[in-house]
Amino acid sequence: MKILDKYLLKTFLITFTTVFVILFFIFILQTVWLFIAELAGKDLDFVLVLKFLMFSMPRIIPLVLPLSILLASIMSFGNLAENYEFAAMKSSGISLQRSMRYLTVSILALSVLAFIFANNVIPYAEFKFINFRKNIAQVKPALAIAEGQFSDVGLYNIKVDKKSGENGNFLSGITIHKKATGGDGSKTVIKAVNGELISSEASSILQLVLNDGNYYEDITPKKYEDRQKLPFAKSSFKKYTINIDLSKLNQVDVDEKDVASTNTMLDVNELRYTIDSLNTSYKTEIVSYSENINLRTGIQRATPPLSTKASYKPRQIPSDILSKFSKEKQSEILKIASSNLVSTNYSIDATKVNLENKQKNINNHLLAFYDKFVIAYACIMMFFIGAPLGAIIRKGGLGLPIIFAVLIFISFHFINTFGKRMAQENGITPFLGAWMSSMILTPLAVLLTYRATNDIGLINMDVILSPFQKLFKKLFPPKKKA
Known part of the structure; x- marks a missing residue:
C-alpha cells in the first residue's frame, strides 16, 4: 500500500x-x-x-x-x-x-x-x-406499575399511592379500573387499602393480592328509563386475588409489529426454512379449503376422471325444477338456498382474510430475508x-x-x-x-x-x-x- x-x-x-x-x-x-x-x-x-x-x-x-x-x-x-x-x-x-x-x-x-x-x-x-x-x-413485577399514575397492565389500569419492600412489591392505596370487553369504557372499579404483587420467573402469570377493599360495578338495565338512575353493585372483601397474564404485556412495539412474529429474530438459514414451511402451509390450506367448499356446496368437478372421460356426460338440471314442488316447498327450498349462500359467503370472506394474513406473514419474513x-x-x-x-x-x-x-x-x-x-x-x-x-x-x-x-x-x-x-x-x- x-x-x-x-x-x-x-x-x-x-x-x-x-x-x-x-x-x-x-x-x-x-x-x-x-x-x-x-x-x-x-x-x-x-x-x-x-x-x-x-x-x-x-x-x-x-x-x-x-x-x-x-x-x-x-x-x-x-x-x-x-x-x-x-x-x-x-x-x-x-x-x-x-x-x-x-x-x-x-x-x-x-x-x-x-x-x-x-x-x-x-x-x-x-x-x-x-x-x-x-x-x-x-x-420485578412492581416495575410495571408506577407510583401516583395509572399504569396499563394487561386488562387493568392500576394506580398505587405508595410502593414499599425490597422489590417494591408491597402496595398501598390501590385503585384498579378493569377494561370493558365491549369497548364502552370501564364499568368495574376495585379499591383496596393495600396489596402485594407475587410472581416467578417460571410463570407468566402475575398475581395481585388485594386486602380490605371494595368492588364496584356499573349495571346497564335493559330499559332506557332505568339507566338514568345509574345503578351499580358494590361488594366488600377482606382478600381478593387478580391473575394478570404477562405474556401479552409488552407485545406493543414502536414499529407496530407483532412481537409474536419472529421474522426479526431469525438468520438467513432460519428464515429460508421458515418461509418454505409457511409457503407449504399456505398452499395446503388453499387446496384443503377449495376441496371443502366444493363438498359443502355440492359442486362437481368440471373435468371428469380420465378413466371415464370418453363416456362422461354432464348432468342436465331442468331449468324449471322448482315447478315440481308446491308453493310452500318452493319457499322453504329458496330460504335454505339463501341461508346456505350467505353462510358460504361468510366462510369465503373469513378464509380470504385468514389467507391474506398468512400471505402478509410470508411477506414480512421475505422482507426480513x-x-x-x-x-x-x-x-x-x-x-x-x-x-x-x-x-x-x-x-x-x-x-x-x-x-x-x-x-x-x-x-x-x-x-x-x-x-x-x-x-x-x-x-x-x-x-x-x-x-x-x-x-x-x-x-x-x-x-x-x-x-x-x-x-x-x-x-x-x-x-x-x-x-x-x-x-x-x-x-x-x-x-x-x-
Whole structure:
C-alpha cells in the first residue's frame, strides 16, 4: 500500500468514525425518547437501563451505517477536492478510480461485516430485547406499575399511592379500573387499602393480592328509563386475588409489529426454512379449503376422471325444477338456498382474510430475508454516491455535505419504507419492495461516478440553457449590420 492510499484511508476512517459516533448517539437518544414510557417512573436501576439500551442498540446500525458512509464520503472527498489535492493527484497521473481503489476494498469488507452483523447480532439482540422487556415485569413485577399514575397492565389500569419492600412489591392505596370487553369504557372499579404483587420467573402469570377493599360495578338495565338512575353493585372483601397474564404485556412495539412474529429474530438459514414451511402451509390450506367448499356446496368437478372421460356426460338440471314442488316447498327450498349462500359467503370472506394474513406473514419474513442483503449493498451504494459527489461539489466540512447527505438518505429511507409497506399489503413482490430504494438510487451512483471520473460538473448548465438560447435566437434574430 502506497503512502497516498494510507493517507486517503486514514482520512476517510477518521471522518467515518467521528460521524458514526455522533449519529449513533443521536439515534440512541431517539430510542430513549421512544421508550421513555417504559423507563421513566419504574424505579429501574442503572444496570437495567444499560441492558435495555444495549439490546436496542443493534437495531440502530442499519440506519446509522449507510448514512455514516454517505456523509463521511462526501466530507472526505469534498475536503480533498476543496484543497486541490485531487488536482495534484490528477496532474501526477492518478485518476479518481485509482484513488478510490483501497477505499473500495475497505467498503466491501465493511459491507460483508454489515451482513454478518445483520444476520447474527441483530436477530440475537431482538430476541434478548423483547424478552428483556417481558422479563422486567416477571422478575420485578412492581416495575410495571408506577407510583401516583395509572399504569396499563394487561386488562387493568392500576394506580398505587405508595410502593414499599425490597422489590417494591408491597402496595398501598390501590385503585384498579378493569377494561370493558365491549369497548364502552370501564364499568368495574376495585379499591383496596393495600396489596402485594407475587410472581416467578417460571410463570407468566402475575398475581395481585388485594386486602380490605371494595368492588364496584356499573349495571346497564335493559330499559332506557332505568339507566338514568345509574345503578351499580358494590361488594366488600377482606382478600381478593387478580391473575394478570404477562405474556401479552409488552407485545406493543414502536414499529407496530407483532412481537409474536419472529421474522426479526431469525438468520438467513432460519428464515429460508421458515418461509418454505409457511409457503407449504399456505398452499395446503388453499387446496384443503377449495376441496371443502366444493363438498359443502355440492359442486362437481368440471373435468371428469380420465378413466371415464370418453363416456362422461354432464348432468342436465331442468331449468324449471322448482315447478315440481308446491308453493310452500318452493319457499322453504329458496330460504335454505339463501341461508346456505350467505353462510358460504361468510366462510369465503373469513378464509380470504385468514389467507391474506398468512400471505402478509410470508411477506414480512421475505422482507426480513432481503433486508440482510440490502444493508450490505446500501453501504457500497452510499459510498459510490458520496465519494463522487464530494469530488464534484468540492466542499468539505459540515455545511453543504450534510444537506446533500440528509436529502439522499431521506429519499432512500422514504422509498425503502414505502416499498416495504406496499410489499406487506401484497401490492408488490417482497423482493421489489425490499430492493426498490437500491434500484432507484443505483443509477444515481453510476451517474455521479461517471461525471466525477470525466471531470463533469454536477449540473451542466450549457445543456439546459442551449435549447432556450436557440429558441431565443429564432424568435429575436440579431440585426444585420448595414
